[in-house]
Amino acid sequence: MTAELVRGQNHPLPQARLEIRISAGQPVVAGATLGDEHGTVRGVEWVAHPGTPHLPGLEVSRQAAADHRLAVDLGALPEATHRVHVLLALPVATGFPTRFGAVAAPFAAVTALDGAEIATFTLTGLDAESAVVALELYRRGDAWKVRAVGQGYAGGLAELLADQGLAQAHELTAVIQDAVGRGLARSVVAPPPRTAAEGDGVRHRTHPARQDAVRHPAADLTGGPAGHSDGGTTVNPTAGTTGAPPGSAAPAAPSAASAGASDRQPAAGTVPPAVTPAQPPPSSGPVDYSHPRRKKAAAPPPPPPAPPAQSRPAPPSQSPPGPAGQPPRPVAGDAAGWSMDERLYNQVWGMFEDLARSAAAYRSAVDFAESRMEQELDKVLSDPRSRIGGTGDLARESARTKRDRLVEQARAVLDRDLAQLIAESDVVEPALPPSFARWDNPAWHAYRVPMEMPMALRIGDLHLPERPDLHIPLLVRLPLERGLWIDSGRTGSEAAMTMDTDQLRRQSMDTAVAHAARLLGAYPAGEFTVHVIDPAGSASAALAPLVKSGVLASPPAAGAQGVATVLAGLTERVDLVQMAIRAGAADALPPHVDTAEQLLIVNDFPHGFDDRAVTQLRYLADEGPSVGVHLMMVADREDASGYGPVLDPLWRSLLRLTPVPDEHLADPWVGHAWTYEPLLAPPGSQVLWNVLSQVAAARRALGR
Amino acid sequence: MTVNMTKGQAINLQKSDGGTLTAVRMGLGWQAAPRRGLFGSRTREVDLDASAVLFADKQPVDVVFFRHLVSDDGSVKHTGDNLVGGAGQGGDDESILVDLQRVPVHIDQIVFTVNSFTGQTFQEVQNAFCRIVDETNGQELARYTLDGGGQYTAQIMAKVHRAGAGWQMTALGNPANGRTFQDLMPSILPQL
Numbered sequence: 001m002t003a004e005l006v007r008g009q010n011h012p013l014p015q016a017r018l019e020i021r022i023s024a025g026q027p028v029v030a031g032a033t034l035g036d037e038h039g040t041v042r043g044v045e046w047v048a049h050p051g052t053p054h055l056p057g058l059e060v061s062r063q064a065a066a067d068h069r070l071a072v073d074l075g076a077l078p079e080a081t082h083r084v085h086v087l088l089a090l091p092v093a094t095g096f097p098t099r100f101g102a103v104a105a106p107f108a109a110v111t112a113l114d115g116a117e118i119a120t121f122t123l124t125g126l127d128a129e130s131a132v133v134a135l136e137l138y139r140r141g142d143a144w145k146v147r148a149v150g151q152g153y154a155g156g157l158a159e160l161l162a163d164q165g166l167a168q169a170h171e172l173t174a175v176i177q178d179a180v181g182r183g184l185a186r187s188v189v190a191p192p193p194r195t196a197a198e199g200d201g202v203r204h205r206t207h208p209a210r211q212d213a214v215r216h217p218a219a220d221l222t223g224g225p226a227g228h229s230d231g232g233t234t235v236n237p238t239a240g241t242t243g244a245p246p247g248s249a250a251p252a253a254p255s256a257a258s259a260g261a262s263d264r265q266p267a268a269g270t271v272p273p274a275v276t277p278a279q280p281p282p283s284s285g286p287v288d289y290s291h292p293r294r295k296k297a298a299a300p301p302p303p304p305p306a307p308p309a310q311s312r313p314a315p316p317s318q319s320p321p322g323p324a325g326q327p328p329r330p331v332a333g334d335a336a337g338w339s340m341d342e343r344l345y346n347q348v349w350g351m352f353e354d355l356a357r358s359a360a361a362y363r364s365a366v367d368f369a370e371s372r373m374e375q376e377l378d379k380v381l382s383d384p385r386s387r388i389g390g391t392g393d394l395a396r397e398s399a400r401t402k403r404d405r406l407v408e409q410a411r412a413v414l415d416r417d418l419a420q421l422i423a424e425s426d427v428v429e430p431a432l433p434p435s436f437a438r439w440d441n442p443a444w445h446a447y448r449v450p451m452e453m454p455m456a457l458r459i460g461d462l463h464l465p466e467r468p469d470l471h472i473p474l475l476v477r478l479p480l481e482r483g484l485w486i487d488s489g490r491t492g493s494e495a496a497m498t499m500d501t502d503q504l505r506r507q508s509m510d511t512a513v514a515h516a517a518r519l520l521g522a523y524p525a526g527e528f529t530v531h532v533i534d535p536a537g538s539a540s541a542a543l544a545p546l547v548k549s550g551v552l553a554s555p556p557a558a559g560a561q562g563v564a565t566v567l568a569g570l571t572e573r574v575d576l577v578q579m580a581i582r583a584g585a586a587d588a589l590p591p592h593v594d595t596a597e598q599l600l601i602v603n604d605f606p607h608g609f610d611d612r613a614v615t616q617l618r619y620l621a622d623e624g625p626s627v628g629v630h631l632m633m634v635a636d637r638e639d640a641s642g643y644g645p646v647l648d649p650l651w652r653s654l655l656r657l658t659p660v661p662d663e664h665l666a667d668p669w670v671g672h673a674w675t676y677e678p679l680l681a682p683p684g685s686q687v688l689w690n691v692l693s694q695v696a697a698a699r700r701a702l703g704r
Numbered sequence: 705m706t707v708n709m710t711k712g713q714a715i716n717l718q719k720s721d722g723g724t725l726t727a728v729r730m731g732l733g734w735q736a737a738p739r740r741g742l743f744g745s746r747t748r749e750v751d752l753d754a755s756a757v758l759f760a761d762k763q764p765v766d767v768v769f770f771r772h773l774v775s776d777d778g779s780v781k782h783t784g785d786n787l788v789g790g791a792g793q794g795g796d797d798e799s800i801l802v803d804l805q806r807v808p809v810h811i812d813q814i815v816f817t818v819n820s821f822t823g824q825t826f827q828e829v830q831n832a833f834c835r836i837v838d839e840t841n842g843q844e845l846a847r848y849t850l851d852g853g854g855q856y857t858a859q860i861m862a863k864v865h866r867a868g869a870g871w872q873m874t875a876l877g878n879p880a881n882g883r884t885f886q887d888l889m890p891s892i893l894p895q896l
Contacts, residue, residue: 357778361808364777368760368810409809417806670776 025104051179063183483631525698535608731796
């Protein structure tokens, strides 16, 4: 049970061997004085300080530090000792604060050897004092007690010591500060030419010893302090970073020193809590609020999973945000989420939103600049005075200049944002798992049939005319919430207009096959079944990868008969699964019902469809997605125009994709028209075959 | 260090170390004033709404309020509607975050307003304040207390406007009447 003491309060000490832990936001000097029954310090040999860190039963740090552990063995103290005062003082050196009011309130804790706190005391309310008596341990009969003191001295250590009756207070203060100064010098990395090697050597040499000492500070005490006389027995500023590599541990002390000017947050990032054995110290200076992974550009990012990111230069920044410097270098997976996939998914959507908004800012600024110029030109035109002389021309000129300047500014800001997003995209793309990646991503070459369904699937790329080479992956959640419609119509887009009908239909079918391959590859073996309706057999060439690899449940259905059979089978499945779900009896499904997700690819709609088949198709589009039956229509809406508006809901319920780049998708935030580009395997690449044959092999292994 | 602003006072939104601010938050907090008399313990909920109107050359371009939580450009974000105010903790009940770096270049003024959506006048509100916080480190830059509590239902709190390369904030504190920011437009325009 920890007692939180207030000033003047005392608390019994249950054992003789103790540790006193001090933590302050700044390096401080910790010492202890022994007093007789009157509280008098009889001589300099009764003071433990950095110059003389060891007294019988008492050991203090050799140098100033933000965290201290003082080892105390009350039983080993001289008989004449009745009191032990634990004192803190600010080091007298340039760059250090001169009063405790300028630093975070020091915290003192008396703990057992296992780190369990017995009593704690926060030294609040200090102001101009530069030395303070933190705690007093005193004899009460046979037992010892601790009292929270918190008595500060504006006159510093000398006044403090003098107050305790030490005649040589001033001389001793000079000795202590001298020792502290030497300690500080030791922990500062000296300039290279002179003592760098020595300084470094000391640090390396003392490292293991210090870690060891940290673990058993009090044990060292009885084991003979001489073994650790090289100053490595206590926690010091650099020991606080023992977990870090030596190179990064070094700057701790100097940066703490330089931070002295900006008093309240000294070295927040550079003095992490001391390395502890069993339990962290109660408090170790100011809390570091900075996000561990969101370092400024100066800090190296954690290496992203893919190598290309390493060599990327920091994105240029047109308007540096201030002394903090460059925008943080992007890192793949730098978003919220429970898994890496989820983080990447959120990051991609974050990039999508940021690009949409940055473009919106740019466009609205340009629009404003244009409209303002128009207004000003109108004003010039309607002003009769401007018709004489050059004033009208001048006014027109200035209106245009104003417009140009604003557009230029807007472009600069957009370029800054784009550069950041491009840098992020360059890091994120290589890190994407197969289901989020383009076909040319090496992740697909290392494809293995997954054990579980990914959270999303990339079905294309999106970009804006402001920066056509910045592609944002279009990720849709799996299982699909709506069917897909690959528009093979020529009227849809400009790119389609330039192609002839057959070419476009072939490309539509290729796109559909690529999408189907992605879906097949994303699902675990046997959990995704593809059916194809190709009434006239016109797409047999495009369907070859699916047919030849053997991933289809049955060969593509041809003719009106085939259409009717496939649709009837899927309709029955939807019915049965719906019934089973409503009745809560999923195990009552007849054995022939395939519980895997189903995808129906329909080519050449409405060829081969009678009214009944069309109705069934609409039923599948409406009811299918909720029970795992999805549609992929490859169709030209014009072909089905004979049905009139009754099919409009069908088209609307499907996500329209195009086989050629087309600007028809709107983002949910601002509503820009984004150019969609389908994902196709690079020409000559075997990746599609490779994936499909693996899927087929896995299906065969499963016995389906 | 917090500046307690008075009406019409302008402060420069610059950091003490000379760097420019990159993100600020306008926080709004309030409490319903306790009622007295019979059934005085029956709470009357007061719904104040914080809004921000973005102006380019005195023309309203975009607005961020509880129906449109993020400006199209993404630079101004409302953290969401609070219908009842604080229970006396003194924290922000509604916040509007402004990423000053991302504010489009043509936007030169952002006006923050507070409306009483439920129609109570500020007499029935207590401990209402508006403050500007440096979002990067949580430091409060300025605080403006809605004191006086007069017979009005809205207040035009402050405007953040471009000054040179940086931004400046001016406390306005003009009372007005209206349910949402639209009703305030006639009162805002003279403040620009």
